[in-house]
Amino acid sequence: MKGLSRRGLLTRLGIGAGAVAAAGLAPIHFDAAAAPAAPSGRLRRWAMVIDLRRCDGCQSVGTPPQCTAACIQGHFAPEPMEWIQVYEAPLEGRGTQFIPTPCQQCQNPPCVNVCPVGATFSTPEGTVLIDQQRCIGCRLCMEACPYDRRFFNWGTAPIPPEAMFMDYSPEHQSPAIRGTVMKCDFCPDMARAGRLPYCAQGCPNRAIYYGDLEEDLATNGTEVVKLSRFLAENNAVRLKEELGTEPRVRFIPGHGEQVGRRPTVTGRKPTVWPWQKLVQGATSWKR
Amino acid sequence: MEAVTGAGGHAIPATRPHAADGVHAAPGVTPAWRARLEERGLAPLARTGRRYWLWIGFLLAVIAWALHAYQAQLENGLIVTGLRDRISWGVYIASFVFFIGISHAGTLLSAILRVTRARWQMSVTRMAEFITVVALMVGALFPFIDMGRVDRILNLVQYGRWQSPLLWDIFAITTYLVGSTLYLYLPLIPDFALARDRLGPTAPAWRRATYRLAALGWRGTPAQRRLLDRAMTVMMCVIIPVAVSVHTVVSWIFSMTLRVAFNTTVFGPYFVAGAIFSGIAAIIVLMAVLRKLCHLEEFITTTQFVNLGYLMAAFTLIMGYANLNEYITHGYKMEGAFPFHFAQLMTGPFAALFWFYIVGGLVVPGFIILNPRTRTIAGITAAAVLVLVTMWLERYLIVVAGLRVPLMAYEPASYAPSWVEVSILAGALALFALLITLFAKIFPVISIWEVAEHRGPELGPETSAMHEPLRRPAIAEGSTT
Numbered sequence: 001m002k003g004l005s006r007r008g009l010l011t012r013l014g015i016g017a018g019a020v021a022a023a024g025l026a027p028i029h030f031d032a033a034a035a036p037a038a039p040s041g042r043l044r045r046w047a048m049v050i051d052l053r054r055c056d057g058c059q060s061v062g063t064p065p066q067c068t069a070a071c072i073q074g075h076f077a078p079e080p081m082e083w084i085q086v087y088e089a090p091l092e093g094r095g096t097q098f099i100p101t102p103c104q105q106c107q108n109p110p111c112v113n114v115c116p117v118g119a120t121f122s123t124p125e126g127t128v129l130i131d132q133q134r135c136i137g138c139r140l141c142m143e144a145c146p147y148d149r150r151f152f153n154w155g156t157a158p159i160p161p162e163a164m165f166m167d168y169s170p171e172h173q174s175p176a177i178r179g180t181v182m183k184c185d186f187c188p189d190m191a192r193a194g195r196l197p198y199c200a201q202g203c204p205n206r207a208i209y210y211g212d213l214e215e216d217l218a219t220n221g222t223e224v225v226k227l228s229r230f231l232a233e234n235n236a237v238r239l240k241e242e243l244g245t246e247p248r249v250r251f252i253p254g255h256g257e258q259v260g261r262r263p264t265v266t267g268r269k270p271t272v273w274p275w276q277k278l279v280q281g282a283t284s285w286k287r
Numbered sequence: 288m289e290a291v292t293g294a295g296g297h298a299i300p301a302t303r304p305h306a307a308d309g310v311h312a313a314p315g316v317t318p319a320w321r322a323r324l325e326e327r328g329l330a331p332l333a334r335t336g337r338r339y340w341l342w343i344g345f346l347l348a349v350i351a352w353a354l355h356a357y358q359a360q361l362e363n364g365l366i367v368t369g370l371r372d373r374i375s376w377g378v379y380i381a382s383f384v385f386f387i388g389i390s391h392a393g394t395l396l397s398a399i400l401r402v403t404r405a406r407w408q409m410s411v412t413r414m415a416e417f418i419t420v421v422a423l424m425v426g427a428l429f430p431f432i433d434m435g436r437v438d439r440i441l442n443l444v445q446y447g448r449w450q451s452p453l454l455w456d457i458f459a460i461t462t463y464l465v466g467s468t469l470y471l472y473l474p475l476i477p478d479f480a481l482a483r484d485r486l487g488p489t490a491p492a493w494r495r496a497t498y499r500l501a502a503l504g505w506r507g508t509p510a511q512r513r514l515l516d517r518a519m520t521v522m523m524c525v526i527i528p529v530a531v532s533v534h535t536v537v538s539w540i541f542s543m544t545l546r547v548a549f550n551t552t553v554f555g556p557y558f559v560a561g562a563i564f565s566g567i568a569a570i571i572v573l574m575a576v577l578r579k580l581c582h583l584e585e586f587i588t589t590t591q592f593v594n595l596g597y598l599m600a601a602f603t604l605i606m607g608y609a610n611l612n613e614y615i616t617h618g619y620k621m622e623g624a625f626p627f628h629f630a631q632l633m634t635g636p637f638a639a640l641f642w643f644y645i646v647g648g649l650v651v652p653g654f655i656i657l658n659p660r661t662r663t664i665a666g667i668t669a670a671a672v673l674v675l676v677t678m679w680l681e682r683y684l685i686v687v688a689g690l691r692v693p694l695m696a697y698e699p700a701s702y703a704p705s706w707v708e709v710s711i712l713a714g715a716l717a718l719f720a721l722l723i724t725l726f727a728k729i730f731p732v733i734s735i736w737e738v739a740e741h742r743g744p745e746l747g748p749e750t751s752a753m754h755e756p757l758r759r760p761a762i763a764e765g766s767t768t
Contacts, residue, residue, distance in 0.1 A: 080372075089696035101695065110545055116451035117442040136442050137365075137435015139375045140453055146545040148694040152375060152435065155366035178364045179435025243545055287372050287700075 038214040045126050045213040046186055046248065047227065048200075049236060050100055051220075053254030054207035056261035057086050057098035057268035061204050064269040067100050070202025071184070072273055076174050078157030079273040079284035083149075083184035084199045088268060095263025097255035100208065102199065103128060103149045103184035104239060104247035111141035111150065120181070126248060127186045129170040135180035142181060146243055151287075153178045158282035160275055186248075196221055205259050213248075313743030320744050324586060328478075328735040329485055331581055331727055339724070346721040353714020356707040357432065365435055367707045373700035374690045378708040379433035381683040382715060384558070385565065386426025387460065387537050388678065392566030393419025393467055394530035395598075397474075398523040407594055409742040410586050413734045414577060415570045416471040421722040422569070423464045425715050430456070432711060452543045455536040463526075463533045470522045473515060477736040480505035534562040541689065547624040548689035551617075557609040564602040565678035571595050571671035573723065575664065577732050585744075586733060589664060596656040596667040599674065603653040610645070624692045631699070637688050640680050648677025 038044050058065045065086040077083055084102040091097050109128050111120050119135040122128050142150040157176040166174050171189040173182050187197035191210065195201070200208040200220060211218025211227055218227045230236075236250040255263040276282045312321070360367050370377050396415035400408045408415075430453070431437050447454050479502035486495055505511060538558035541549040571592065578587045617625045632641045652670035655661045693699050704712075726732075 087696040099696070114451050114453070114543060116448060116453035117439075117446040118448050119442075119446075134439070134442055134446060135436065136439045137437075138430065138433070138453060139435070140451070140540070140544075142372065142375050143541070143546060143549075143690065144544040146694055148373065148697070151372055153364070154368075154371065155364045177436075181435075245545075283366070285366055285371065 038212055040214055042214050043125050044188075044191070044215075046105070046188055046191055047211055047213045047218065048102065048105070048186070048197075048249045049209040049211075049218055049225075049227070049230065049252065050249065051207045051209070051234075051252045051254065051258075052097055052099060052256070053252060053258040054205040054256065055086075055098045055100060055203075055254070056205065056256035056259050057088065058204065059256075059261060059265060059268060060259060062269070064271045065098075065100065066202040066204055067199035067208060068202075068271050069274075070198040072271070073275055074198035075172060075185075076160055076163045076176070076275055077182070077273070078153065078176050079276050079282075080271075080287040081151040081182060082271055083151070083182070085149075085271075086268060088266065091255060091263055095255065096266045097263065098268065099251065100199070101147065101149065101239070102249060103186065104147050104245065104249045105186055107246035107248065108244055110144040110146065110245060114140045114144045116140065123188070125188060127188050129185055130173065130181055130183060131170045132173060132177045132180040132182065133168065135177075137179040137181070139181065146240055146245065150181050150183045152181055154285050155283045157284075158276055158279035160279055312739060313741055315743045316739055321739055324733075324739055325481065325485060325735055327581060327583055327586065328731040328733045329482060331732065332482060332729070333486060333490060335728065339728075343721065343724060346717045346724070349717035350714045350721065353711050353717070356710035356714070360432075360707050360711075361437075365433075367705060369703045369705045369708060371700065371702070373693075373697075374687055374702040376433070376686050376690060377702055378683070378704045378712055379429045381679065381686045382712055383426055383429035383433070384537055384682040384686070385679045386422045386429070386715070386719070387533060388558070388562035388565045388682070389569040389675075390419045390422035390426060390463070390467070390566065391530055391534065391559075391562040392422075392570040393417070393471070394526050395563050395566055396570060397470065398526045398530070401519075401523050402527070405594075406742050407590050409737045410583075410733055411570060411574050411591055411595075412474070412737070413471075413730070413732055414573050415566075416467065416474075417723055417726045417730075417732075418566070418569050418573060419467040420464070420471050421719055421726065423460060423467065424722065425719045427460050427464070428715065452536060452540045456540060459529070459533045459536045463529050466522065466526050466529050470519075470526055473519050473522060474734050474737060475501070475730055476503055476505050476515060477507065478731045478734060479503075480507070481735055482731065530562075531559055534559045541685065546689055546694075547692050548628050548685075551613055553609060553613050557606075557613065560602060560605045560609055561678060561681065564599065564606055565675060567595055567599045567602060568671040568674035568678065571599070571668060572675060575668040575671075577727065581727070581732055583733060586738060592664045592667045593662060596662065596670065599667075599671065600653050600656040603649045603674075607649050610649075627699075628688070628692050631691060632684070632688055636701075637684055640684055641688075644677045644681050644684065647673050648681065 063069070067084050068082050068086060071077060071084050072082070075083065084100055087099045087101055088096045089099055105126065105128055107122075107126055109120075109122060112122050112128060115121070116138060117134055117136055119132075120128065120130045120141050137152070139152060142152065153176050156178045159175040163175045166172070168175070169189065171185055171187075173185055176182060187195075190197060191212075196210050196219070197208075200210045203220070206220040206222050209218040209220045209225060209230070211225075213227060216227045218225050218230065231250055234252040236252050238247045238250055255261065257263075273284070276284065368377070368379075393412075393416040396408050397412040401412075431440065434440070443454070443457065447457075449455075479498050483495065483498040483502045486498065535555040535558065538554035542551060542554040544550070574587055574591060574595075578584060614629070618629055621629075631637055652674050655666050655670040687702055691699050691702070
């Protein structure tokens with residue numbers, strides 16, 4: 001033993017490990033300058049309210065759910081991905097309700113906690129995104145997500161010509177990369193540009209409100225609500241509240257009663273991926 | 288027996304007596320016995336028959352087929368597996384847990400039993416340590432096989448987050464692999480020296496050179512013995528907590544998620560117990576195989592089988608207890624999705640596998656071992672094979688049944704392994720066997736010096752060898768001469 005004592009070696013190892021750990025904590029992927037603040041001067045906290053009283057699973061228009069369809073078309077989401085998926089859940093008693101479910105944008109996100117490489121991360125705005133250029137495809141986040149909101153590129157998803165020249169960003173995730181995970185990105189880039197997410201735009205019944213908790217405002221495209229009051233007055237709930245994931249997506253309980261749906265009329269049109277039909281030799285898989 | 292020259296044999300240069308000769312010996316060790324031990328222990332190193340090469344060829348063929356399957360997976364993506372979004376882990380991750388589990392064989396036998404100063408296990412510590420090192424090497428491949436973007440493996444270094452259970456696994460398994468390799472190597476040093484001194488001139492030069500190098504100039508001097516003794520003591524104290532940590536963090540990959548079936552505090556100890564349980568079974572099977580193939584009947588006797596069998600029987604109870612804990616605490620309350628989970632396990636699509644695990648893996652092996660009429664080498668080996676198979680199934684059930692519990696209002700998914708997954712599992716088993724086969728050709732499969740110095744020949748029917756009066760591990764105290 002010469003030069004380096006045992007204690008010295010251990011100290012150096014400790015310092016090295018500390019440095020590595022600190023490097024892992026450095027913020028990533030977020031350009032604060034590109035994220036204009038709310039009038040309060042603080043960052044936006046994007047949120048969504050889905051009014052289930054106005055969701056009939058698009059039974060009345062006789063199409064697959066238009067939120068899902070708009071999302072698929074806007075993001076070129078590969079089949080069978082439904083980043084916002086309309087589940088039909090049984091109601092107590094008789095009948096069903098439709099629950100459009102995007103990524104819940106948890107503020108205590110289990111998926112972000114377990115990611116080994118920081119490929120899925122929370123932005124300072126509180127949005128949970130995935131960097132498909134960093135994802136190693138271990139799927140630990142898919143096991144961790146209690147809402148079934150993550151999708152894996154099992155095969156090579158087709159890429160439409162429009163997506164070929166898109167600048168990749170975790171905020172719109174196109175083009176898809178095989179062997180990586182995708183999910184609803186909450187469209188923060190569109191929100192910054194003053195537009196609603198595809199799903200909110202697509203909803204024929206205007207059931208999806210999108211807004212900013214910081215400014216306490218949300219809109220479904222036709223009306224603007226004061227978020228805190230809207231949530232309180234309508235008894236808004238969050239999915240699996242008991243898990244403590246603190247979602248940014250709220251639901252106003254209902255079963256389409258405001259748009260004339262009877263809960264005993266069940267079923268909806270299955271989701272389709274029309275853009276994918278236009279791509280030659282497209283591969284897809286089952287969910 | 289061309290190249291082997293036993294102590295009682297012919298070609299040992301009188302000028303170079305082997306260091307350990309005669310000085311330190313367990314009671315009852317005669318020169319003839321010791322010669323037989325050395326001959327049997329070193330024979331595989333010197334002789335290679337045709338059947339050995341056939342076996343190697345067969346294993347290589349299976350591995351080649353698995354590589355072909357893996358290539359299909361690399362080319363097309365994980366779409367070639369039966370995995371999909373809702374059950375996105377399957378055979379690969381179950382096998383990962385299984386292999387890391389059986390790696391606990393070595394730790395148990397050579398560290399835990401060494402710490403408790405048992406002596407009977409001396410004859411099989413080497414094999415157990417083989418299993419540890421090889422199972423870790425094979426098991427650690429699975430998370431990478433399971434990865435969607437294995438080409439981005441270095442992201443784990445560049446962007447690795449210590450907050451992720453996957454990183455804990457990488458740290459724990461790497462530490463364990465390094466530690467158990469060292470722990471395999473340390474007691475090998477005197478045996479390398481033995482091989483160096485005993486392998487005659489007919490052995491290829493590179494081989495003798497390798498042993499000379501690996502023996503690190505071991506002469507068995509008191510100073511060397513003191514050093515080795517200390518190093519082994521340190522390693523055995525280090526390796527036990529590391530082994531416990533390894534399987535605990537493997538279980539945390541699951542229990543750090545919000546999945547109903549994984550969300551339990553019993554997983555850590557349950558996985559460690561399962562690991563040791565399957566590790567014991569693995570060592571019993573390997574012991575039975577190598578005992579036959581290397582003609583070690585004199586040195587590996589009913590004692591080892593019965594004692595390990597008792598340990599395995601004890602672990603059937605521990606496993607049953609852990610299962611009871613898990614199922615009764617949730618089954619009594621039946622909160623949330625547990626009714627679904629229990630139904631699918633006990634009466635639903637997994638019922639056959641589940642009951643085969645409970646009955647075939649816990650009940651039957653216990654009875655085989657406790658019944659004196661079946662408590663034979665064949666009986667205990669059969670019980671161990673049952674345990675190995677059912678422990679793999681148990682891992683499979685944890686992963687697949689756990690993930691099948693629906694999270695939202697959708698129909699439960701289904702999963703069946705594809706030919707790619709089955710082929711890769713077969714390839715991994717073949718790789719495991721191949722590495723063991725190669726190890727057995729390079730290293731003595733029995734720790735010759737330890738058996739000669741601390742165990743000695745069987746002195747009558749001793750199934751109670753665990754309780755034999757304490758003999759200090761005397762390597763450090765040996766008188767000079």
